[in-house]
Amino acid sequence: MSDTLQSWGRYPRATQQVIRLRDRLAPLPALESHALPRGNGRSYGDVCLDDGGTLLDARGLDRFIAFDPATGVLRCEGGMLLGTILDFCVSRGWFLPVVPGTRFVTVGGAIANDIHGKNHHVAGSFGCHVRAFELLRSDGRRIVCTNTENADWFAATLGGLGLTGLVTWAELQLRRVPGAWFDTETLRFDRLADFFELSTHSARDHEYTVAWVDCTARGAALGRGVFSRGNHAAQPAGAHAPHHVRLRIPFTPPFSLVNGASLRGFNALYFHRAPKAVLRASRHYLPWLFPLDHIQEWNRMYGPRGFLQYQCVLPPATALDGMRELLERIAASGTGSFLAVLKQFGEMPSRGLLSFPRPGTTLALDFANRGRRTFALLDRLDDVVAGAGGAIYPAKDARMSGERFHQYFPAWRQFEAFIDPAFSSGFWRRVSQ
Amino acid sequence: MSEQHILVVGATSAIAEATLRLWAMRGCTLYLLARDMVRVEAIAADLRVRGAAAAHPALLDVADFAAHARAAELAWATLGRIDTVLIAHGTLPEQARCETDENYALREFAVNGTATIALAGLLAQKLAEQGHGTLAVISSVAGDRGRASNYLYGSAKAAVSTYLSGLRQRLHERGVSVVTLKPGFVDTPMTMAFRKGLLWATPERIARGIVRAIDKHRAVVYLPWFWRPIMAVIRCVPEFVFQRIKL
Numbered sequence: 001m002s003d004t005l006q007s008w009g010r011y012p013r014a015t016q017q018v019i020r021l022r023d024r025l026a027p028l029p030a031l032e033s034h035a036l037p038r039g040n041g042r043s044y045g046d047v048c049l050d051d052g053g054t055l056l057d058a059r060g061l062d063r064f065i066a067f068d069p070a071t072g073v074l075r076c077e078g079g080m081l082l083g084t085i086l087d088f089c090v091s092r093g094w095f096l097p098v099v100p101g102t103r104f105v106t107v108g109g110a111i112a113n114d115i116h117g118k119n120h121h122v123a124g125s126f127g128c129h130v131r132a133f134e135l136l137r138s139d140g141r142r143i144v145c146t147n148t149e150n151a152d153w154f155a156a157t158l159g160g161l162g163l164t165g166l167v168t169w170a171e172l173q174l175r176r177v178p179g180a181w182f183d184t185e186t187l188r189f190d191r192l193a194d195f196f197e198l199s200t201h202s203a204r205d206h207e208y209t210v211a212w213v214d215c216t217a218r219g220a221a222l223g224r225g226v227f228s229r230g231n232h233a234a235q236p237a238g239a240h241a242p243h244h245v246r247l248r249i250p251f252t253p254p255f256s257l258v259n260g261a262s263l264r265g266f267n268a269l270y271f272h273r274a275p276k277a278v279l280r281a282s283r284h285y286l287p288w289l290f291p292l293d294h295i296q297e298w299n300r301m302y303g304p305r306g307f308l309q310y311q312c313v314l315p316p317a318t319a320l321d322g323m324r325e326l327l328e329r330i331a332a333s334g335t336g337s338f339l340a341v342l343k344q345f346g347e348m349p350s351r352g353l354l355s356f357p358r359p360g361t362t363l364a365l366d367f368a369n370r371g372r373r374t375f376a377l378l379d380r381l382d383d384v385v386a387g388a389g390g391a392i393y394p395a396k397d398a399r400m401s402g403e404r405f406h407q408y409f410p411a412w413r414q415f416e417a418f419i420d421p422a423f424s425s426g427f428w429r430r431v432s433q
Numbered sequence: 434m435s436e437q438h439i440l441v442v443g444a445t446s447a448i449a450e451a452t453l454r455l456w457a458m459r460g461c462t463l464y465l466l467a468r469d470m471v472r473v474e475a476i477a478a479d480l481r482v483r484g485a486a487a488a489h490p491a492l493l494d495v496a497d498f499a500a501h502a503r504a505a506e507l508a509w510a511t512l513g514r515i516d517t518v519l520i521a522h523g524t525l526p527e528q529a530r531c532e533t534d535e536n537y538a539l540r541e542f543a544v545n546g547t548a549t550i551a552l553a554g555l556l557a558q559k560l561a562e563q564g565h566g567t568l569a570v571i572s573s574v575a576g577d578r579g580r581a582s583n584y585l586y587g588s589a590k591a592a593v594s595t596y597l598s599g600l601r602q603r604l605h606e607r608g609v610s611v612v613t614l615k616p617g618f619v620d621t622p623m624t625m626a627f628r629k630g631l632l633w634a635t636p637e638r639i640a641r642g643i644v645r646a647i648d649k650h651r652a653v654v655y656l657p658w659f660w661r662p663i664m665a666v667i668r669c670v671p672e673f674v675f676q677r678i679k680l
Contacts, residue, residue, distance in 0.1 A: 020625060022447075025475065063476065064482035065478055
């Protein structure tokens, strides 16, 4: 079966065979050309695409294997969605140690991209909580990896973009929580320097911190935004779990709904709606951690040409000036997204050879694909990131050059030795040239 | 009654597995019959984690008719009583091969038709002896009318549907309800080669329909519901018109 499975950014397009996996104990299917394991396709660019090859769709590997309610150690298959794990564990008093901005990613995808979340400053990346996993290679070999056993394979596979083999199962350490709720605080900040101050100041008492930033603001308002922070909490008296009202963007509009006018309007409104002083609220984890999950197929809003997400990290020494320059260049371009996110990473080292999270400040936002103009802007942003000693997140990328990649991820040569000879991806062919 | 005791034949099928997960979340006790012990053990482990009070995997090749009775006895011996039986095994024969390869066609008919009937009869009898229970069997909309593209499969399912109709009448007085489940197009490994359109449903959606139909002791359900009017229309088309249609 040939299919045009896409990535979340719907750019670039790729055509590939799709083989659905259902049995973790079976060998990999016979492959005609190169192949790539695929989770739920929520990475944005081409790390989950393999044009002209075969995608091994792992979503059918979605079984639990074991759970110890006393220790919170969970073993499950690689295609299981984080959302399924949360549905299972929250009512039992446990939570995933790290979650990204959507619950629709698989465990295998979370490992392959060594994802991070709003609690990075205390918890590190997803890989920090992976106790073990099994890697199935195309030659039939099965390698059980932990931090100490086959540790080189362990490090290569965390953040290894699915190229080292298929993750058939993984064992995760969950964390205890008092309930499905969060005590949250929201307040706005008027300039970029205030974000850094708030982050430093909030990191001590808040396990989750993140900021929305107005990517259209310039001059004195540059870097203004809304800061959110929170901690796990028990269900408050009288509170009810939110209803699952799921909206859907029903079709792809012929052009991007995100344009200069809607962008400036939304961002100004969002900023001015936010409270000047701290606003405290009790929030259920679903809307608080995964606000966009309530709008199915929101990626359609960028029209048929799709969009590019841009996520970078700048080291602490250059973060303030670098972010200022990035935001200035973005605002000057008049493009950007409704949701631009700033977050201060913590010091906990990531365990993967190609892990993205590292100490510093990360910025993430979308750009509607307007062709050459958009690519030229992103190249100008890359100049700032590279000059500041930062890095770009492969899971979000569809266009960085091989040269930049090598600079951001110097361990890539070392990593190459671990790639399964039958595996490849659009991303890897692009950056390994 | 305490938590439900449920026996599933063909437990590794995608629809059966999705249905079992819903029952596991209710804390049911499950007994899983399948041809592939390794796969059914992986499913049983999953169901235990999801909340099943117990999940017992066991071997059965439905084409081995002589093994049916022993498998049923073992299931009853293990669970003590069985409240619900779901027969869910099946294959999708290649129609073109059925037209030239008689042995293949008859073998496929046996798996999808005769074996299902044999198991339905046997397990319904055990439920009747026990004095209560529900027998649910996955038939198909394909059994409502023969179509050129899959009439071997369709005729096997027609036999099953007709058999269940009679069985339901017979057991009505004996405390056993018989549920005929008629899914339409379902996106499973069995139908991997097909282009999917609007009428296709996920195994999870079919599973929710199955659990609901059994809870409510329904007689014949179409899954999803919209297949009932569609099949009503298709059954009404006169044969002299129908033979000219490509379906």
